[in-house]
Amino acid sequence: MTVGRTLAEKVWDDHIVVKGTDGAPDLLYIDLHLIHEVTSPQAFDGLRMAGRPVRRPDLTIATEDHNTPTLNITKQIADPVSRIQIETLRRNCEEFGVRLHPLGDIEQGIVHVVGPQLGLTMPGITVVCGDSHTSTHGAFGAIAFGIGTSEVEHVLATQTLPLKPFKTMAVTVDGALRDGVTAKDIILAVIAKIGTGGGQGYVIEYRGSAIRALSMEGRMTICNMSIEAGARAGMVAPDQTTYDYLKGKPHAPKGEDWDAALAYWQTLPTDDDAVFDAEVLLDASELEPFVTWGTNPGQGVLLSDAIPEPESFDDPNEQASARRALEYMDLAPGTRMKDIRVDAVFMGSCTNSRIEDLRAFASVIKGKKKADGVRVMVVPGSARVRLEAEAEGIDKIVEEFGAEWRFAGCSMCLGMNPDQLAPGERCASTSNRNFEGRQGKGGRTHLVSPLVAAATAVRGTLSGPWDLEEAR
């Protein structure tokens, strides 16, 4: 009797170069290796020291994103340390023959926005990058996961990685989302439900009618944050939405290759009789906008709720984390989320900086003025997204609103460039991590969807689009 396989198992099996025996890992082939300036310099150094070449420059691509400024991009980078890192990447790519999209190039941008927009990310492949949010690419039905710098060196040298198979988890989201509720709210609710460690050791497959109804952008938002639930990767089975998105992209297969690829991709969805190691269910129709109050992405509630009492958690560890988090965030239990005032709104990051995210943000702020005293920054995920948005007039809407329209990059998602919160500042952010100091030393982050970010920018307090309608 043959037992059915999951999507993840099918893709995995088709990449095994050497099957591990006696507890040894499988040697897995890597189809696509994405590089950026932060986690690669020491890997290239390792190659140089060992006298090894990059085995497959034609499966490797680099961009600059974490350190790059989002203003005055034609000027020399002011911070000398950031500049050295960027220059090091440029030298390494040149020396090892790796294609690079540098600052100023139309394909420059956040590495997880660039891969899909080039059509390099596709179903049934393996993708790695020295960045935990590589899970984003799983939205296409690829196995995509973040690796450390030693592994970056390993992939550069061998185009493979020794890996033990991940366990599989199905997260099924059925039902229709209400207006104003988005993919971001789904994933924040999933993380709050299973916890930041709940996905450890798993690749999560997102399934169900609510997932099928999402655009590729929405699916990427969900897969992006799989790592915040501790999972190595997130995946969505490819379907017509995937194929429509991919067709015609610069590196997507063409002609006979497209037909051969499509025939293969259609075999990938999980078999009906396949068994997952774990299953989680969520009803999309019950969801509302979801926001975080604490310092990890699992510490979240509905926007209409209040901050929970730390004592309400069963686990003493979680109680202690909640107390620490509230102290850091300067918030009291029982405070209504909607009463929380912010100093800044950040619209960007690999979670929510694609064209559809910018459109959603713009639809809420159009014709309005931002709240007094709130700094609002809009950072497209890539140079191409920026141009696309400008062609639609989104830059004008943003500027008339009183917000800043920036160049592409990671920006205030982690504040490696000058875009940072000041100590004590509070920010509604469409990014993925609300860790202590993530957006700048002493900064306080509330994770939100683009719609909530926009409504919050209008009112100055955490708000959803529904609040604007009620106010009218």
Place this chain on the structure above:
Amino acid sequence: MEKLTVVEGIAVPLERAQVDTDQIIPAEFLKRVTKTGFDDALFYAWRQDPDFVLNDPAFANPTVLIAGADFGTGSSREHAVWALRDYGFKAVISPRFGDIFRGNSGKQGLLAAQIAEDAVEKMWALIREQPGISASVDLVSKTVMLGTLTVPFQIDDYTRWRLLEGLDDIALTLRDESSITEFEKTRQSWRPLTLPAQ
């Protein structure tokens, strides 16, 4: 990589759960292009607090870190491992590790030993009574000894073997180079290529 069998030295209690890699080393330190010299960056924000455990003279020059559950979650930055290593740590003990962090540790010869949650709490209590006592983490017998306590730990067999033998991953993989070349011959033409096809 050097062979690793037993790690012995002062044990530090980090009595916190969910310590993400942003806390182990903040992003500002990731701009360096070297692989060493990260000791000043370790737990940078927390070390500004004079009451933080690493600022306690009893724990000067430590070797073993004993942390709460979910240590090393979040960002993939291997700098977290380098910072721990540069500070002098050779082993980290926790009931649960972030997956990428655990993988990175194994590559760098930092022993990530998983032990039961109640054992961690007992160890913390013991160190509170005798600050500065030594722990011994034995990779051969897979046990941690601290004062009167002897506790088994878990580590996957393959990582353990590599650490014991001091083997470098890339050299190991290149033993299979002919299999990689064979595999590449079967790679379908629709799969992604980043350079224009020749």
